[in-house]
Amino acid sequence: MRVIEPIVKFDLAFSLFCLQHRFSDPLARISRAVSHTGDGHLYVLFGGIAFLADDMYGKALLAAGMISFLIELPLYWLAKNFFQRRRPQELSSMVTAYITPSDRFSLPSGHTSAGFLMATLIAYFYPPLSIVVFLWAGCIGAARILLGVHFFTDVLIGALLGMSCAQAGLLLTTEWMI
Incomplete structure (x- = not known):
């Protein structure tokens, strides 16, 4: 437990720094x-538009996205329930959610994970948008911190989870799709 104490202290200090100012x-x-842009509706919309409008990569993007989210969602849920880390406002009354x-x-952070998953897929198929x-x-992750519902490390681990699941989805789909 002593190993994570500095991380917990950093996270709380960073959250307080981000949330206790006049802005x-x-x-x-x-x-x-x-944060609302990371709720999921844009992912479905982008996948649908790519599927309908892009004969070259649309099907592959949609397939990779579906497989990636099929991997990410259970891992996200398992991690949430395994770590059971309390949210910032539960650890300090000085944090406003x-x-x-x-x-x-x-x-x-599920929003961050999903955002980085989609960013990884979009960057793979459409590099100019990277x-x-x-x-x-990154703005979705920062927004989750600025809203007082996540710590910095929640966002960092969410980003890593999303990018990893996107890579796994790409590995599982692009070989037979392209």
Whole structure:
């Protein structure tokens, strides 16, 4: 347990730094909108548009996305329930949560995981969009911290989970799709 104490202290200090300043309320409004882009509806929309509009990569992107999410969702759920890490506002009364999270535990960040999963897939099939989609995924992760529902390490592990699941999905689908 002593190994993770410095991580827990860093996470709490970082959350307090991000949430205790005069710009917290305006940033929370922006963060809410950014976070909402990671709720899943855009992933379905993008996959559908790619499938219908791109004869070269659309089917492969959709297949890789479905396989990747079939891998990511159970791993995300298992990790949440294994670690059972409490959310920032539960660890400190000085942390304000600007939204009500959809589940009880914070590790890993599901929004961040899904955002980085999609960013990885989009960057693979459409490399010119790489910078934009990875910045967008990073903004989703930052928004989750600025909303007071995740710690920095929740977001970091969520990003790693999403990218890893996307890579696994690509390995499982691109060999027979392209």
